[in-house]
Amino acid sequence: MPLPVIEDRGCEGCTACCEFPPIRTEKLQKPANTLCPHCAEASGCTVYEVRPDVCRGFYCGWFFLPELTSDWHPVRSGVVIRSEHFEEDVVTLLILELSAFLVSEEFAGMIGAWVEQGVGVEFERVGPPGHLPAKMRMNELLAEAVAARDLREMQKVFAWSLAHIERSHDWEKDETLLASTLS
Numbered sequence: 001m002p003l004p005v006i007e008d009r010g011c012e013g014c015t016a017c018c019e020f021p022p023i024r025t026e027k028l029q030k031p032a033n034t035l036c037p038h039c040a041e042a043s044g045c046t047v048y049e050v051r052p053d054v055c056r057g058f059y060c061g062w063f064f065l066p067e068l069t070s071d072w073h074p075v076r077s078g079v080v081i082r083s084e085h086f087e088e089d090v091v092t093l094l095i096l097e098l099s100a101f102l103v104s105e106e107f108a109g110m111i112g113a114w115v116e117q118g119v120g121v122e123f124e125r126v127g128p129p130g131h132l133p134a135k136m137r138m139n140e141l142l143a144e145a146v147a148a149r150d151l152r153e154m155q156k157v158f159a160w161s162l163a164h165i166e167r168s169h170d171w172e173k174d175e176t177l178l179a180s181t182l183s
């Protein structure tokens with residue numbers, strides 16, 4: 001069942017959605033991890049009135065999960081919770097940057113709670129510019145540390161898995177070519 005958007009939550013200047021995903025619409029195409037040519041640093045979308053439906057309809061997990069504290073906002077955490085898999089009971093955390101938040105009790109506590117509830121947890125790392133992201137399922141890797149309430153061990157697993165993705169993933173190039181007829 002779709003979750004309702006929490007009304008008082010906003011993007012707060014975050015433009016991650018205009019950069020990390022590939023966009024393949026009739027009027028706008030751009031590869032993954034490439035800033036949309038219509039995104040201006042200070043003012044955001046410069047074609048707001050005519051932006052594609054895919055831009056209008058996307059909200060990250062920050063907008064749906066009341067249990068997230070303000071530290072979880074993508075501009076502060078460097079983490080975008082993807083909402084596309086909520087209906088499959090999976091939380092995918094796209095790690096945009098290796099921020100201090102990733103070693104906080106707040107982060108580990110929330111991940112541990114999801115693992116204990118049986119929610120699927122995936123870590124996803126943004127690829128190099130023009131490449132698709134890569135992800136890893138975390139539940140089995142974290143099961144022992146979560147059961148033991150061992151935050152330090154959980155943090156070791158986080159660090160290991162993110163380093164493993166970086167080191168061993170064969171990043172797939174996104175062949176989408178940058179093009180736009182929006183104005």
Ligand code: SF4
Nearest residue numbers: 011014015016017060
């Ligand atoms: S990641 Fe979330 S907060 Fe950032 S631009 Fe997208 S919807 Fe807004």
Ligand code: SF4
Nearest residue numbers: 018036038039045055
């Ligand atoms: S068209 Fe606007 S909302 Fe869509 S990706 Fe580009 S800048 Fe962002």
